[in-house]
Amino acid sequence: MTYNVLLTGVGGEGVLVTSVIVARAALLDGHEVRGTQLHGLAQRGGSIPTHVRFGRRAHSPLIPRAQADLILGLEPIEAARVCYFAGKNRTSFIVDTYPIRPSSCNITGETYPSNESVKRMLEPFAKKMVFVDASNICREKFGNPIYGNVMAIGVALSAGMLPIKKQSLIKAIKSTVPRGLEKNMAAFKMGLEFRE
Amino acid sequence: MENPEVLGKAGKKVVILGNEAIARGALEAGLGFSACYPGTPSSEIGITLADIAKNTRKFYYEWSSNEKVAFEACAGAAFSGVRSLTAVKHFGFNVASDSVFPVVYTGVKAGMVFVVADDPQGHSSAQSEQDSRFYSRMGMIPTLEPSNTQECKDLTKKAFEISERFELPVILRTTTMVNHSTGSVKLGAIPKPKTKGRFVKDFERYHSIKPILQKMHCVVLGKIQKMEKQYAGLNCIEGTGKTGIITSGVSYQYIRELGLKNIRLAKLTMTYPISRSFVSRFLKGLKTVIVVEELEPIVEDFVRMVAKDVNPGVRIYGKDILPRVGEFNCDIIMNAIAPVLGLRKPDFSAQDKWLKAIKIPVRKPVLCPGCPHRSTFYAVKKVLGAKPVFAGDIGCYVLGMFKPFEMQDFFLSMGASMGVTHGIEKVSNQRTVIFIGDSTFFHAGMPGLANLVYNDPKPLIVVMDNRITAMTGHQPHPGTGITAMGEKCKPIDIEAVVRSFGIKNVRTVNTYNQKELQATIKEFAGKDEIGVIISRGMCRLLYRKLMKSQGRKLPKFRINPAMSVRCAQHAKEIACPAIQREGSRVSIKEDMCWGCGLCAQIFPKGAVQPVAVGQASAKKGGKK
Numbered sequence: 001m002t003y004n005v006l007l008t009g010v011g012g013e014g015v016l017v018t019s020v021i022v023a024r025a026a027l028l029d030g031h032e033v034r035g036t037q038l039h040g041l042a043q044r045g046g047s048i049p050t051h052v053r054f055g056r057r058a059h060s061p062l063i064p065r066a067q068a069d070l071i072l073g074l075e076p077i078e079a080a081r082v083c084y085f086a087g088k089n090r091t092s093f094i095v096d097t098y099p100i101r102p103s104s105c106n107i108t109g110e111t112y113p114s115n116e117s118v119k120r121m122l123e124p125f126a127k128k129m130v131f132v133d134a135s136n137i138c139r140e141k142f143g144n145p146i147y148g149n150v151m152a153i154g155v156a157l158s159a160g161m162l163p164i165k166k167q168s169l170i171k172a173i174k175s176t177v178p179r180g181l182e183k184n185m186a187a188f189k190m191g192l193e194f195r196e
Numbered sequence: 197m198e199n200p201e202v203l204g205k206a207g208k209k210v211v212i213l214g215n216e217a218i219a220r221g222a223l224e225a226g227l228g229f230s231a232c233y234p235g236t237p238s239s240e241i242g243i244t245l246a247d248i249a250k251n252t253r254k255f256y257y258e259w260s261s262n263e264k265v266a267f268e269a270c271a272g273a274a275f276s277g278v279r280s281l282t283a284v285k286h287f288g289f290n291v292a293s294d295s296v297f298p299v300v301y302t303g304v305k306a307g308m309v310f311v312v313a314d315d316p317q318g319h320s321s322a323q324s325e326q327d328s329r330f331y332s333r334m335g336m337i338p339t340l341e342p343s344n345t346q347e348c349k350d351l352t353k354k355a356f357e358i359s360e361r362f363e364l365p366v367i368l369r370t371t372t373m374v375n376h377s378t379g380s381v382k383l384g385a386i387p388k389p390k391t392k393g394r395f396v397k398d399f400e401r402y403h404s405i406k407p408i409l410q411k412m413h414c415v416v417l418g419k420i421q422k423m424e425k426q427y428a429g430l431n432c433i434e435g436t437g438k439t440g441i442i443t444s445g446v447s448y449q450y451i452r453e454l455g456l457k458n459i460r461l462a463k464l465t466m467t468y469p470i471s472r473s474f475v476s477r478f479l480k481g482l483k484t485v486i487v488v489e490e491l492e493p494i495v496e497d498f499v500r501m502v503a504k505d506v507n508p509g510v511r512i513y514g515k516d517i518l519p520r521v522g523e524f525n526c527d528i529i530m531n532a533i534a535p536v537l538g539l540r541k542p543d544f545s546a547q548d549k550w551l552k553a554i555k556i557p558v559r560k561p562v563l564c565p566g567c568p569h570r571s572t573f574y575a576v577k578k579v580l581g582a583k584p585v586f587a588g589d590i591g592c593y594v595l596g597m598f599k600p601f602e603m604q605d606f607f608l609s610m611g612a613s614m615g616v617t618h619g620i621e622k623v624s625n626q627r628t629v630i631f632i633g634d635s636t637f638f639h640a641g642m643p644g645l646a647n648l649v650y651n652d653p654k655p656l657i658v659v660m661d662n663r664i665t666a667m668t669g670h671q672p673h674p675g676t677g678i679t680a681m682g683e684k685c686k687p688i689d690i691e692a693v694v695r696s697f698g699i700k701n702v703r704t705v706n707t708y709n710q711k712e713l714q715a716t717i718k719e720f721a722g723k724d725e726i727g728v729i730i731s732r733g734m735c736r737l738l739y740r741k742l743m744k745s746q747g748r749k750l751p752k753f754r755i756n757p758a759m760s761v762r763c764a765q766h767a768k769e770i771a772c773p774a775i776q777r778e779g780s781r782v783s784i785k786e787d788m789c790w791g792c793g794l795c796a797q798i799f800p801k802g803a804v805q806p807v808a809v810g811q812a813s814a815k816k817g818g819k820k
């Protein structure tokens with residue numbers, strides 16, 4: 001079977017790097033891997049949904065509608081934005097509750113939804129949801145919210161939402177983010193130990 | 197090194213991007229020379245090759261000033277016996293096209309591959325949803341279409357083989373979902389490339405004049421005919437049934453994903469020339485055929501034509517059920533073909549209802565914090581108001597089309613600001629301001645400027661000189677002073693170029709100095725003559741990267757809370773993403789401030805203060 005992971009967030013949050021970690025780890029586990037990395041205008045604060053699919057029958061680079069197994073939202077409203085890919089009987093959500101207000105809100109005056117309302121948005125699409133303040137925890141611990149991504153992977157693994165061997169993930173983290181490795185490994189461990 | 201996996205050992209399996217796989221395929225084919233102009237979704241091909249060329253010095257790579265020049269340079273290398281590749285986005289083909297067609301006539305000596313990346317859906321292109329496959333037929337250019345990352349690598353190699361065997365340039369045509377797809381790729385060996393060759397004079401080969409011209413044309417047609425037979429095996433048929441689906445590119449992967457039963461599925465890998473015998477074989481005995489292709493009905497028209505001869509009774513579906521606009525995915529295809537196949541459409545109506553119900557604030561792309569373009573737009577509007585016609589061009593500054601600036605009244609294609617403005621001025625007598633980026637100036641701006649100067653309209657031209665080609669990921673251009681392979685060189689000075697055209701009112705101004713910038717705009721706008729302001733300030737994102745690499749920090753600012761309310765209106769006028777508004781109060785989000793100082797110059801005196809470095813780090817634990 002194919003396992004479908006959708007990572008999403010805002011340009012500059014490290015979504016692409018996180019997706020590379022997952023993809024490389026899946027490859028180490030012997031899977032065929034498919035996915036997408038849309039670049040485009042990412043550097044200027046746009047959304048970047050990134051698909052990673054592994055297993056024997058993955059052909060399409062995009063996850064088909066309602067077939068995501070895990071949605072890893074590194075930003076709350078970005079998780080809600082990709083609900084097209086989520087299905088009630090299938091999809092688990094891990095959401096980093098670190099909000100990045102779209103700057104267009106400053107002009108349009110739109111309000112940014114609370115965590116509670118994001119939860120309500122996801123509810124009908126989710127088999128399971130874990131909300132974790134990963135970026136803030138990591139910012140306090142390591143001085144940089146970026147490690148929240150790797151922490152979120154740890155959370156996914158310990159919650160049984162990522163069928164990849166722990167050793168493969170560790171190897172993939174080592175090869176993908178060799179700089180700042182110690183902090184990344186510590187963040188990963190914090191993720192593994194996280195309980196809601 | 198961007199991604200060392202691309203240089204993995206032969207036999208190794210790696211996960212890489214489609215564009216990286218194309219670069220790897222070129223290396224495996226013995227690439228000796230490459231030149232590109234960046235454009236999403238093709239850019240990472242050049243970025244990867246540039247990076248490898250810089251680090252290994254095993255072949256030559258350059259970022260050329262535009263796609264036409266890049267294509268020509270690659271043709272020159274291939275004429276001289278060195279394998280070459282250029283990669284462009286679809287619009288780049290338009291720019292290069294004038295030279296592409298004759299190179300099919302002259303032919304090439306060494307393999308030459310031309311990667312053309314279309315962007316249905318316009319993920320990263322504003323101008324049109326062009327289907328570049330029309331060019332293949334118009335120019336008689338052999339064309340291969342990969343459907344996934346592995347094929348990106350393998351077909352690049354194959355393209356070199358075909359190119360060299362037939363002495364024709366070969367197109368590798370991709371779409372965004374192929375360029376930016378990732379996937380496991382099994383690597384092959386990289387030979388030592390040939391990087392030096394020799395141009396051999398040959399009158400008959402390089403002079404496409406009549407009567408040689410007609411002879412050449414015949415030769416090309418003969419080659420294409422031969423190729424159609426020899427390479428029909430690149431296409432494949434799988435499955436059996438009375439209903440057939442014929443497809444190519446990423447659509448093939450969508451169809452496979454659907455796992456349809458009792459279908460004869462044909463995949464076209466070579467979409468020019470399309471093999472008539474292959475399509476005939478596919479059509480034999482079928483009752484129904486569905487042609488699944490994004491954008492224009494090119495394969496469909498061909499299938500209809502062949503069907504007339506070999507299976508006139510077959511019912512053919514194509515653009516009558518599938519969209520001609522935007523890109524496909526499994527869902528779109530399934531919805532269109534399910535009724536034909538007698539299958540039930542998946543029912544997502546409940547989900548659709550939910551999706552409609554949730555209100556998520558849009559996240560429009562915005563100029564980075566501290567972007568030099570913001571400062572330029574602000575100054576021009578401050579002095580000239582909203583009334584002039586603001587000619588736009590292609591670059592990060594297109595984002596100036598949105599609120600609060602609304603200062604890109606139109607943009608067509610790179611460099612078009614000049615020509616369009618010329619026409620507007622000649623017939624309307626309106627005041628015009630042209631915004632053009634530095635990379636765009638060198639790409640296609642200069643011919644338009646020459647025409648303006650010569651024919652006497654009087655626009656104010658603002659060159660948004662951020663020292664780099666920013667939007668596509670920071671590639672150098674002739675004004676930058678560094679080559680793609682990392683060598684320092686003499687930058688071409690835009691001010692000197694403009695002066696050499698005979699323009700008197702020319703000045704280079706520091707973008708971040710509002711006082712000077714506004715004064716210059718006022719001065720030049722007051723004259724009844726053409727004026728050019730080179731508004732110079734480095735792309736802030738690039739500047740930030742440079743500072744980081746040197747271990748230095750950007751300055752940061754903050755707003756005095758007591759004066760916060762008085763800043764709100766000004767904040768609205770510059771829309772820096774680092775400045776947040778809550779009710780009537782505004783504040784600077786420290787970790788997003790990239791310290792350009794624009795707000796400090798225009799907010800009420802004393803409202804914005806620099807944050808001392810020590811203070812900034814003490815606030816680390818704060819909420820974002």
Ligand SMILES: Cc1ncc(C[n+]2csc(CCOP(=O)(O)OP(=O)(O)O)c2C)c(N)n1
Nearest residue numbers: 235287590591592633634635636665666667
């Ligand atoms: C013919 C063509 N080639 C390439 C592109 C892709 N492209 C879009 S914006 C851009 C960069 C322009 O650079 P510059 O004018 O310096 O503006 P900046 O992004 O640096 O602000 C490029 C290359 C295009 N749209 N059309």
Ligand code: SF4
Nearest residue numbers: 564567592735736737
């Ligand atoms: S990348 Fe550079 S030029 Fe583009 S918006 Fe950001 S700062 Fe401005």
Ligand code: SF4
Nearest residue numbers: 566772789792793795
């Ligand atoms: S907050 Fe002010 S100084 Fe900081 S980036 Fe924005 S405009 Fe520049």
